[in-house]
Amino acid sequence: MSTTAGRQVKVRFAPSPTGDLHVGNIRTALFDWAYARHTGGSFLFRIEDTDTTRVTDEYINAAIDTLKWLGLDWDEGPQVGGDNGPYLQSQRLEIYAHWAAKFIEQKDAYYCYCTPIELEAVREAQRAENQAPGYNGHCRDLTPDQISAYKTEGRGAVVRMRMPDGETTFTDLIRGEMAFDHKFVPDFVLARADGSPLYTLAVAVDDILMKVTHVLRGEDLLSSTPRQIRVYQAMGVALEDYPVFAHLPFVMGADNAKLSKRNGEVSIAWYREKGFLPEAICNYLALLGWSPGDDREDLTMKELCELFTVEKVNSSPAKFDMKKLEAINGDKIRALTIDEFLTWSLPFLIKSKVITGSEDEIALVKRALPIIQERIIMFSEIPAILNFLFTKSFVVEAESVAKVSDSAAKEVLERSLTELEAIANWGHLEIEAALRLSLIDEMGLKPRIAFGAVRIATTGSVISPPLFESMELLGREASLARIRAALTL
RNA sequence: GGCCCCGUCGUCUAGCGGCCUAGGACUCUGGCUUCUCAAGUCAGCUACGAGGGUUCGAAUCCCUUCGGGGCUACCA
Numbered sequence: 001m002s003t004t005a006g007r008q009v010k011v012r013f014a015p016s017p018t019g020d021l022h023v024g025n026i027r028t029a030l031f032d033w034a035y036a037r038h039t040g041g042s043f044l045f046r047i048e049d050t051d052t053t054r055v056t057d058e059y060i061n062a063a064i065d066t067l068k069w070l071g072l073d074w075d076e077g078p079q080v081g082g083d084n085g086p087y088l089q090s091q092r093l094e095i096y097a098h099w100a101a102k103f104i105e106q107k108d109a110y111y112c113y114c115t116p117i118e119l120e121a122v123r124e125a126q127r128a129e130n131q132a133p134g135y136n137g138h139c140r141d142l143t144p145d146q147i148s149a150y151k152t153e154g155r156g157a158v159v160r161m162r163m164p165d166g167e168t169t170f171t172d173l174i175r176g177e178m179a180f181d182h183k184f185v186p187d188f189v190l191a192r193a194d195g196s197p198l199y200t201l202a203v204a205v206d207d208i209l210m211k212v213t214h215v216l217r218g219e220d221l222l223s224s225t226p227r228q229i230r231v232y233q234a235m236g237v238a239l240e241d242y243p244v245f246a247h248l249p250f251v252m253g254a255d256n257a258k259l260s261k262r263n264g265e266v267s268i269a270w271y272r273e274k275g276f277l278p279e280a281i282c283n284y285l286a287l288l289g290w291s292p293g294d295d296r297e298d299l300t301m302k303e304l305c306e307l308f309t310v311e312k313v314n315s316s317p318a319k320f321d322m323k324k325l326e327a328i329n330g331d332k333i334r335a336l337t338i339d340e341f342l343t344w345s346l347p348f349l350i351k352s353k354v355i356t357g358s359e360d361e362i363a364l365v366k367r368a369l370p371i372i373q374e375r376i377i378m379f380s381e382i383p384a385i386l387n388f389l390f391t392k393s394f395v396v397e398a399e400s401v402a403k404v405s406d407s408a409a410k411e412v413l414e415r416s417l418t419e420l421e422a423i424a425n426w427g428h429l430e431i432e433a434a435l436r437l438s439l440i441d442e443m444g445l446k447p448r449i450a451f452g453a454v455r456i457a458t459t460g461s462v463i464s465p466p467l468f469e470s471m472e473l474l475g476r477e478a479s480l481a482r483i484r485a486a487l488t489l
Numbered sequence: 490g491g492c493c494c495c496g497u498c499g500u501c502u503a504g505c506g507g508c509c510u511a512g513g514a515c516u517c518u519g520g521c522u523u524c525u526c527a528a529g530u531c532a533g534c535u536a537c538g539a540g541g542g543u544u545c546g547a548a549u550c551c552c553u554u555c556g557g558g559g560c561u562a563c564c565a
Contacts, residue, residue: 016565051564116563123561132491133561158563175494184492184561192563199565223493223560249495250558284501287514291502295513314495314502317558321500324515334528375527385526432524440524451524463526 007241009041011214012207013067013074016048016199017059021066022266023320024218024251027285031248031313032216033072034286037305044210045077049090050202060088066268070278071301076210084210089202096197099205099235100159100190108234109190111157112139113150134186135160156193161200161230163187168226173216173246173310180226188227200224204231212243216310219247246310249289250317265322275348275379280329288318298331330377341369345382352383354390364389368473371465388459389473394482396489400456405489409453412439416454417483426476428468435468457486 013032015025036043045067049055064078076082086092103109112135114122123133140162142150150157163186169179190201207215207228225245232242253266265271271281283299291314292299292307299307333341342365346357355361365386372385388394396404403409419434439450455467458479464470471479 018565048565054564112563119562127490127561130490134491156563160563178493180493186561189563194563196563198563203565218559218565219494220559221565224565247494252558254500287501289501293503295503297502297514316495318502319500321515324501327515330528372527374529377527435524447524449524455525459525461525464524465526467524 007213009036009039009214010044010210010212011036011041011216012044012046012210012212013072014046014048014203014206014217015063016051016055017063018051018054019059020267020269021063022268023285024266026066026070026268026281027251027288028216028218028248029067029072030070030282030285031290031308031310033074034304034308035214035216035310036075038308041213042075043073044082044084044212045074045087046206046210047078047088047090048199048202049088050197050199052090052196062269066272069272070268070282072282089197089206092202092206093197095209096191096201096205097195100195100197100201103161103190103234104159106234107162109159109161110140110142111147112160112187112189113142113147113155113157114138115155132184132186134184135188137187140187158189158193159191159201160187161190161227161234163227163230168229170225170229170242170245172222172225173244174249174313174315175222175247178222178225180223182226185226185230190231200227201231204228205235207243208232208235208237208241214246214310215243216246216248219249222247246313249314251285251288252317252319254319254321271325273380275344275381276325276329277332277344280325280332283332284325284328287324288320289314298328326377333376333379334374336373338366338369338373341373342366344379345369348379348382349386354383354387361390364473368465371469375465385465388461388464388470394460394485396456396460396486397462400460400462401489403462404453404456404486408449410487412443412445412450412453413457413483413487415439415443417480417487420476420480420483423476426472428466428472431471432468454483457483 011032013029015021015029021029033043035041047055047060047063049060060078067074074080076084077087089096100109104111118138119135122136122138126133126136139160163182165182167179167181168185169177172178188200189198191197204227206212229242268281279301282301282304283297286299286304286308287297290308290312293312296307336344342362345365346355346362349355349365350357355365368386368389372382376382376385404413415438416435419438420431423430423434435451435454439445440447443450451467452462454471455464456462458467458471458474459465474482
């Protein structure tokens, strides 16, 4: 019943930043963005901060920052402006007040003087009788006398929307034809007693005024859609100008509860700190509740935009799977060029103080990256892996000391030292050739035993990047010095 | 309680009445490769919640049931 005929697509993402943007929010933002880009329409970003007790400037700024970091650029909204601003609802209060007053005047809404206690008592009674809880219409048709009596009493009044008998129907792009009987949609509050707007008012007014054509949002808002449509009606909006709705399924936590801080890492900021690539996060999130229809999974942002349609979005909830995100992130990291990889890696190395950021250090990091690119799943692993190349206080890890201090290991190290000192050109091929000849061929040792001892001595650990390359990077002097030091353990 | 949404491998999904003895990816298990760890590669395990229909034929359509979730605020 609602259409977009002839309208330029405009999709909006309108979070209420009561905390850091989480995985679910971002999945919604991603779908909003991808749909806008897919259709060649525009993407509008609006901050719903009508609940001033819960939304803070810090969260608002973090939300803006997160969207930018992910590469979800918007055409209208904070920082970029647009013809339909302002884009912070807290700056649009007079607009909402105007409409609330108009609705009162049109008798679409009315002042409700019921106190919270009275309202709760009504609901309690309804529940007791197994009826649908909701406003009972007490103040719908107050007489002037009743009103003045309430005023004399000093009672405040909220603005409440009148829900007429009947039903609201609309087509949800994901769920199909929806019908809600107004018996279960009670009169609802548009503005608080202090005049400030509620979500129910602000969201509907803004979507219309900002000319939004598509509302793709979480399914928790599905049952509030009739209320929004009611506001459109009161605003006098023509049917063909209603936005089209699409309610996205939830992203759940591993324990099947709604994703929250308690059952997993939900804050995008956390993933950023851990060293996940924005493109990996988006690629993974895109696969949560959507698929291109074939077996393709590795998608760039561009491909995602090309392939994304709302019709292919699933209606069932999806569980967040960290392992799959990690796998995708690892794949994306491996696909990076060395220069890209370097750019992403340096901040992690500097922040963890493995390097200070000097040119020499950066040059060495760049040489080391090729050998670690296929062994990490996130950038935060890099400092621990490369630390042996830069540390000024090298020590063999405690649990591995025993493995280089027995006589067999000493013999390996003694021999290695002799052979390595004789190498003319300190390259990994020469190092490998020298050690293989002496330790494997001549001493008859198994590679894992022989190289294991050298590995511990030079890198300090039983696990390291490839040994010979590591020694080349470490340099002749440091490598030999560490082997000598190991002989004293 | 009421209203609403949802239900294919452990997880994300493909599937829209015959191509399904159900495909892919991640995880897991085993093999290969191998200087450790990875990466790569091969193989394997495991699913249509249940019960009724409709039909020559159902994962696909209908009903019931069970299970999960949302809403039920002067939150969004």
